[in-house]
Amino acid sequence: METKLFTAPLDEAQYEEAAAIVRRGGLLGIPTETVYGLGADALNEDACRRIYEAKGRPQNNPLIIHIPDMSWLPRYCRDIPPAAYALARRFWPGPLTMILPRADCVPLRTTGGLDTVGIRCPDHPVTLEIIRRAGVPIAAPSGNTSGRPSPTTAQHMVEDMWGKIHGIADGGPCGVGVESTIIDLTCTPPRLLRPGGLPLEDLEEVLGEVIVDEAVTAEPEAGKAPRAPGMAYRHYAPKAPVTVISGDPDRSAAYIKDNCDGESGIICFHEYLDAFEGHTVYDLGHKDNKAEQAHAVFDALRAFDETDVTKIFAQCPDSAGLGLAVENRLKKASGFHVIRV
Numbered sequence: 510m511e512t513k514l515f516t517a518p519l520d521e522a523q524y525e526e527a528a529a530i531v532r533r534g535g536l537l538g539i540p541t542e543t544v545y546g547l548g549a550d551a552l553n554e555d556a557c558r559r560i561y562e563a564k565g566r567p568q569n570n571p572l573i574i575h576i577p578d579m580s581w582l583p584r585y586c587r588d589i590p591p592a593a594y595a596l597a598r599r600f601w602p603g604p605l606t607m608i609l610p611r612a613d614c615v616p617l618r619t620t621g622g623l624d625t626v627g628i629r630c631p632d633h634p635v636t637l638e639i640i641r642r643a644g645v646p647i648a649a650p651s652g653n654t655s656g657r658p659s660p661t662t663a664q665h666m667v668e669d670m671w672g673k674i675h676g677i678a679d680g681g682p683c684g685v686g687v688e689s690t691i692i693d694l695t696c697t698p699p700r701l702l703r704p705g706g707l708p709l710e711d712l713e714e715v716l717g718e719v720i721v722d723e724a725v726t727a728e729p730e731a732g733k734a735p736r737a738p739g740m741a742y743r744h745y746a747p748k749a750p751v752t753v754i755s756g757d758p759d760r761s762a763a764y765i766k767d768n769c770d771g772e773s774g775i776i777c778f779h780e781y782l783d784a785f786e787g788h789t790v791y792d793l794g795h796k797d798n799k800a801e802q803a804h805a806v807f808d809a810l811r812a813f814d815e816t817d818v819t820k821i822f823a824q825c826p827d828s829a830g831l832g833l834a835v836e837n838r839l840k841k842a843s844g845f846h847v848i849r850v
């Protein structure tokens with residue numbers, strides 16, 4: 510298949526062509542503020558089936574649907590609680606996905622057979638414009654091949670999807686860098702299913718108590734289905750095995766120093782770059798700047814695939830703010846191979 514790259518800034522004709530791909534049931538790589546998505550018409554079962562095929566994704570892993578503003582919410586969800594509107598008013602467009610009861614018009618193919626739907630309004634002008642022109646919500650998982658780190662640039666989309674999809678809209682590098690936060694509003698208290706670009710502390714300000722699902726911090730138990738089906742899978746994994754070192758940054762750096770060798774790749778905080786001179790190193794950002802770390806984490810995990818390192822050590826931030834999402838992505842990439850120092 511020929512893949513068309515729509516380079517930024519898209520002109521009138523390119524927007525029309527990109528929206529036409531969606532309307533015809535095709536596959537389009539779309540930029541969002543979190544990560545790039547692999548988009549298709551959320552109401553078209555065949556189009557959604559093709560998303561699963563292109564990603565190599567298990568069919569029972571539901572897709573998030575993307576809408577251009579809050580007014581579309583009642584079209585695709587039922588029994589919407591006031592809390593959903595309160596969150597939408599405060600955080601949309603933005604990196605927050607809400608799980609709500611599914612309206613009948615949303616195919617089960619889109620929701621992986623569930624009677625709920627994940628829905629969000631992304632904060633990216635290119636994608637908002639494409640959705641409005643297409644006139645339909647866009648279902649989009651992250652645009653990576655299943656199991657690989659999520660794409661945060663159009664180039665990452667090209668690496669994973671060139672020749673497999675109809676188009677990629679280049680909207681520049683993603684501002685946030687980790688996927689959206691997922692909150693399940695079908696239970697009381699609401700439950701955090703995936704930490705992401707919106708910190709838990711912000712949700713708690715609006716919702717009060719929020720339960721953090723076990724799958725956020727611990728390896729899923731064999732045979733037990735997590736509430737967000739996608740949390741069951743090994744994820745974000747580079748080719749070389751990853752070991753995550755959590756705890757005080759001085760101590761985690763010292764641990765890595767003692768245990769690494771010439772074939773090790775190292776993901777470290779900016780302050781420790783000098784300490785690892787001579788190694789293959791990726792700068793995760795300053796140790797107290799979680800936004801920098803969220804922005805860098807997926808590129809860090811992809812970057813070592815271009816090198817011949819045989820193992821990777823990663824320093825890990827504490828879980829406050831965006832740290833919870835960075836920590837979750839690193840731990841999942843390591844298959845929960847974590848050393849606490």
Ligand code: TXA
Binds near residue numbers: 572573620
């Ligand atoms: O930031 C994001 O959310 C990106 C961009 C493209 O919007 N999308 C994304 O999609 O990360 P994906 O498919 O890679 O991750 C969606 C996660 C999966 O773990 C899936 O199982 C869960 O959301 N999910 C989707 N619908 C759900 C539902 N109805 N109930 C529970 N979990 C759901």
Ligand code: MG
Binds near residue numbers: 650651659
């Ligand atoms: Mg994903």
